[in-house]
Amino acid sequence: MADDRADSSRLAEVQRRVAQVHHEGHPEQQLRFYDGWAPEYEELQAKGFCRLHGLDGSQGMLEHACRKGIYQDLKRCLLGQEALPAPEGCYDAVLIVGALSEGQVPTSVVPELLRVTRPGGYLCLTTRSNTGNLEYKAQLQQVLNELEQRGLWRKVMEQEVEAWERATSEKESAQGVEYIPGVVYLYQKSPVL
Numbered sequence: 001m002a003d004d005r006a007d008s009s010r011l012a013e014v015q016r017r018v019a020q021v022h023h024e025g026h027p028e029q030q031l032r033f034y035d036g037w038a039p040e041y042e043e044l045q046a047k048g049f050c051r052l053h054g055l056d057g058s059q060g061m062l063e064h065a066c067r068k069g070i071y072q073d074l075k076r077c078l079l080g081q082e083a084l085p086a087p088e089g090c091y092d093a094v095l096i097v098g099a100l101s102e103g104q105v106p107t108s109v110v111p112e113l114l115r116v117t118r119p120g121g122y123l124c125l126t127t128r129s130n131t132g133n134l135e136y137k138a139q140l141q142q143v144l145n146e147l148e149q150r151g152l153w154r155k156v157m158e159q160e161v162e163a164w165e166r167a168t169s170e171k172e173s174a175q176g177v178e179y180i181p182g183v184v185y186l187y188q189k190s191p192v193l
C-alpha cells in the first residue's frame with residue numbers, strides 16, 4: 001500500500017512537470033524550467049533506479065550514451081529483428097522513447113519488452129500521433145490492447161501530448177506544422193502470471 005502511494009505520487013510529479021513544460025509558452029520561461037530540472041534530468045538513480053541498461057541499433061548513439069557515464073551496460077541490438085539480450089523478468093522498468101514509429105522499431109518488439117520486465121514492473125512507451133504515423137499507432141494500440149485482454153499487463157496511463165516534438169518531415173513543414181502530437185503509455189506488468 002505504501003509502495004502504491006509512493007508510485008502514485010511519483011507519477012503525479014512527472015505528470016505535473018510534463019504539463020508545466022507544455023504550458024510554458026515563452027521560450028525564456030521554458031529554458032528557466034529546464035534549468036531547474038537539469039540537475040536531476042537523466043538521473044534516474046535519484047529515484048532509486050541504480051542499474052541502467054541501454055539498447056540501440058546505432059553504434060554512434062551507444063557511444064553518446066556511454067559518455068554520459070550513467071549506464072552499467074549498453075548493447076547494440078536491432079529491435080524487432082533480434083531478441084532482447086536479457087533474461088525474462090529482470091528489469092523493474094522498461095522505457096522505449098522516440099523509437100516506436102513508422103520506419104523505426106516495429107510493434108513486434110512490445111511482447112519482448114514485456115518479457116524482460118519483472119512481474120509488477122512498469123513499461124513506458126511513446127509514439128507519434130501525426131498523420132504519417134497513424135497507421136503505425138493503430139497497429140501499436142492493437143498490440144497493447146491484445147496484451148491487456150490476455151491479462152499480461154494493465155494500462156496505468158495514456159496521455160496525448162499536443163506539442164510532442166518538432167515536425168521534421170518536409171510535408172509537415174510545408175504545411176506550416178511546427179510541432180506534431182504524440183502519446184505516452186504507461187503499463188504495469190501483471191504481478192501474477
Ligand SMILES: C[S@@+](CC[C@H](N)C(=O)[O-])C[C@H]1O[C@@H](n2cnc3c(N)ncnc32)[C@H](O)[C@@H]1O
Nearest residue numbers: 056057058061077078079080097098099104105
Ligand atoms: C529519435 S531517436 C530517440 C533516442 C532516445 N530514445 C531519445 O528519446 O532521445 C530513435 C532511436 O531509435 C533507434 N532505432 C531506430 N530503429 C531501431 C531498431 N530497429 N532497433 C534499435 N534501435 C533503433 C535509433 O538508432 C535512435 O537512436
